[in-house]
Amino acid sequence: MNIAVIGAGYVGLITAAGLAETGQRVICVDDDLRKIEILNSGAIPFYEPGLEELVRRNRQAKRLEFISKLEDAAAECQVIFICVGTPPQESGEADLSSVELVARRISGCARGYHLVIEKSTVPVQTGRRLQKHFAIYGSSSQFQCDVASNPEFLREGSGVEDFFHPDRIVVGVESEKAATLLKEIYQPVLEQTFACPVHDDCGKRSRVPFVVTDINSAELIKHASNSFLAMKISFINMIADLCEAVGANVGKVAEALGMDERIGASFLRPGVGFGGSCFPKDLQAFVRVGEDAGCDFSLLREVERINQRRIDMVVSKIKNELWVVRGKRVGVWGLAFKPRTDDVRSAPALAVIRRLLAEGAVVQAYDPQAMEKAKAEVPGIEYCADAYAAAQGAEALLALTEWDEFLHLDLARVRQSMVRPLIFDGRNMFSRAIMSEHGFEYLDIGSGGSARKPLPDAKQG
Ligand code: UDX
Numbered sequence: 001m002n003i004a005v006i007g008a009g010y011v012g013l014i015t016a017a018g019l020a021e022t023g024q025r026v027i028c029v030d031d032d033l034r035k036i037e038i039l040n041s042g043a044i045p046f047y048e049p050g051l052e053e054l055v056r057r058n059r060q061a062k063r064l065e066f067i068s069k070l071e072d073a074a075a076e077c078q079v080i081f082i083c084v085g086t087p088p089q090e091s092g093e094a095d096l097s098s099v100e101l102v103a104r105r106i107s108g109c110a111r112g113y114h115l116v117i118e119k120s121t122v123p124v125q126t127g128r129r130l131q132k133h134f135a136i137y138g139s140s141s142q143f144q145c146d147v148a149s150n151p152e153f154l155r156e157g158s159g160v161e162d163f164f165h166p167d168r169i170v171v172g173v174e175s176e177k178a179a180t181l182l183k184e185i186y187q188p189v190l191e192q193t194f195a196c197p198v199h200d201d202c203g204k205r206s207r208v209p210f211v212v213t214d215i216n217s218a219e220l221i222k223h224a225s226n227s228f229l230a231m232k233i234s235f236i237n238m239i240a241d242l243c244e245a246v247g248a249n250v251g252k253v254a255e256a257l258g259m260d261e262r263i264g265a266s267f268l269r270p271g272v273g274f275g276g277s278c279f280p281k282d283l284q285a286f287v288r289v290g291e292d293a294g295c296d297f298s299l300l301r302e303v304e305r306i307n308q309r310r311i312d313m314v315v316s317k318i319k320n321e322l323w324v325v326r327g328k329r330v331g332v333w334g335l336a337f338k339p340r341t342d343d344v345r346s347a348p349a350l351a352v353i354r355r356l357l358a359e360g361a362v363v364q365a366y367d368p369q370a371m372e373k374a375k376a377e378v379p380g381i382e383y384c385a386d387a388y389a390a391a392q393g394a395e396a397l398l399a400l401t402e403w404d405e406f407l408h409l410d411l412a413r414v415r416q417s418m419v420r421p422l423i424f425d426g427r428n429m430f431s432r433a434i435m436s437e438h439g440f441e442y443l444d445i446g447s448g449g450s451a452r453k454p455l456p457d458a459k460q461g
Helices: 010-021 033-040 051-060 070-076 097-109 126-137 159-164 176-191 215-246 250-258 279-292 298-322 348-358 371-377 387-391 404-408 411-417 432-437
Strands: 002-006 025-029 064-067 079-082 113-118 144-149 169-172 210-213 329-333 362-366 396-399 422-425 441-443
Touching: 002 010, 002 070, 010 025, 010 051, 010 064, 010 159, 025 070, 033 064, 051 064, 051 159, 070 097, 079 097, 097 113, 097 126, 113 126, 113 176, 126 144, 126 215, 144 176, 144 215, 169 176, 169 215, 176 210, 210 215, 215 250, 215 279, 215 298, 279 298, 298 348, 298 396, 298 422, 298 441, 329 348, 329 387, 348 362, 348 371, 362 371, 362 387, 387 411, 432 441
Parallel strands: 002 025, 002 079, 025 064, 079 113, 113 144, 169 210, 329 362, 329 396, 396 422, 422 441
Antiparallel strands: 144 169
16 A cells, blocks of 8 residues: 655654555655655654664665655555644644645645545544545545544654554544555554564564544544543652652552552653653643633643642752752753653753753753753753763752663762762662662652651640
């Protein structure tokens, strides 16, 4: 089957390369000529483990090509995935102008039957709008179109693995034909019949659930999933604050909570909060959708508010330790919003750094992948060659992204190079015992080693 994927961003590129790997012929389109140039030179425009190799192999096999003209792809492909960006507007609402522009261009050139699939994260009822759009603007009387929704659940840093081994594939359709085409496209993934490009000895071979529903429900599933995960994170962060205040250990609390199958163990890691290109934006967009529909979405507003207050929490802990921040040298380990990505969009680390700079701190930072992107966002700090350089001469060291490499450092060397060996572990990635052994003052999240609050008075009976 010939498939066009519009948008060579994170979702589009993984989708295009993944589909090509499973045997489809894919034309990936982006109107950013620079991006197309990079892709045609054999590189990829962002860091994602395993993706460069996947793109290279499928280009060589002539199953994957990159072009800039949507009209050329639409002429050859019956199936078109829309994977363009839907960034947030000031109001929190998703900006759908890129989606509309793609639809307009498809309307202007398409002939015959097409299946147009929205994969970008969009608010519920966008599919309806697309259907209406094609009915109004389709310029050829021979143009027939089905619209479908097929939300993506790829996580940055493990997007390639997630493409091949998803928990489920969700499609929102309104015709048998659309459902059949989508099932055919995903058959190798649903049946797990491909040669796994991720694992040498692939043990993840159980059949993938295929959820077929209406378009509105499919769109909503994406927003609801991300909002639920964000809610788990804010919940455990709230519990972490309580643990710290009363002298309990959030690690143990989370572990036991997660053993209840109804709750589940994942997304209960406390820390400096969630970031990235999805959770903050999707949460805001979903709140807008809910409130516009007249529903009470204050629960999700609170999830967002708790997350924003994580930054206040970090800064106040640091200020409490350093007393006067102005002029003090602070080291930062980790800039990306999470490990295994170079993405710094809504990264808590950058928010913390901006606040420290505003307080007059001298900041020096290191990240294994995200330094280039961070430089464009936060120019006023020193970017270091490695983790040791980021600790050198510092009076506090903040670990804000849990990269593996930080777990394998020579701690004696780090300690010796610091003016004051104070580590704030914003991801609970280190062991308190090991840090103490090496002579660090160690602060983490939610272990009530130093309960702040006195016991309440016993009730008078
Ligand atoms: C997310 C969804 O997981 C994915 O399904 C969707 O398609 C896109 O958005 P991603 O943004 O790549 O993926 O990252 P994810 O791994 O979900 O983490 C998001 C943020 O939450 C990160 O900042 C991470 O550090 C934070 N997080 C995650 C926590 O603070 N605690 C946790 O327990 C889990």
